Amino acid sequence: MVDNEPVNTFCPVSGEEIDPEITATYNGKTYALCCKSCLKKFNKDPEKYVSKLSEDGKSLKKNIQQ
Template identity: 45%
Template sequence: MEKDLICGMDVDPTVALTSQYNGKTYFFCSTACKEMFDKEPEKYLKKDEPSGGSCCCGCSF
């Protein structure tokens, strides 16, 4: 499993949305999370642990 940097949940790489940044591939649970990352990737790459446990996009754990 890969980690969604935006909401912190684990996502299955075979079905996740992806975004390329600095030569690395990042995985997201939804377009909402992907768009947030695409807008400000640095903001999310800086923090190791996402704050809060619930997903911003409303998907359930």
């Protein structure tokens, strides 16, 4: 079962605010991203970016490293 509500509030790739219309699903969870460029990066290696999310599912800018 997939939950369509994004679990994050900031883009796990860039740390910017998300666009709730740009999403990807990984391990049954929906993640929102800020732009299509970040969506492509996320889809190439979702585990890399999911691991940057804090335990409550919200990514924090200070945790994002480009």
